[in-house]
Amino acid sequence: MYWIDFPPAWTFYGLLSAWGLSRVEPVWLGFGPYHVALGGIVFLVGLGLMLWASATMLRHRTKVMPRQEAAALVTDGPFRFSRNPIYLGDLLLLASGALVFDAPLALLLVPVLAAILQRRFIRPEETMLRRGFGAAFEDWAARTRRWL
Secondary structure, eight states: OGGGGSHHHHHHHHHHHHHHHHHHSOGGGSOOTTHHHHHHHHHHHHHHHHHHHHHHHHHTTOOOSTTSOOSSOOOSGGGGTOSOHHHHHHHHHHHHHHHHTTOGGGGGHHHHHHHHHIIIIIHHHHHHHHHHHHHHHHHHHHHSOSOO
């Protein structure tokens, strides 16, 4: 049952909801003729950010999977700009779905997903990092934003 409460699963639930909203939203509320291209660009940026962050973590020989103890505090690569670049990528994937599905109301799901990720994953991970890396984590957290 772990896969049900897993960040990509929550992103999938959001995308499914965005698709559902696209079926009931009025046509006049759409994004316009370039929504698919823009959604594709946002998708590629989100996926690229996730891959960059994952590769950076693997290079430091620490776990990418949530809820597992980190072997290293990763502060380079995309982690210079965001403490949570993979979760930021999840938000971009959801936003891209809202664009591709031409469902502007689905953009309201992005802050909902952010709140879920923060409560279910980010806060517990930050507690583990604080416990494992102490002052080094506090210094990095003080100079690096949670999202952007």
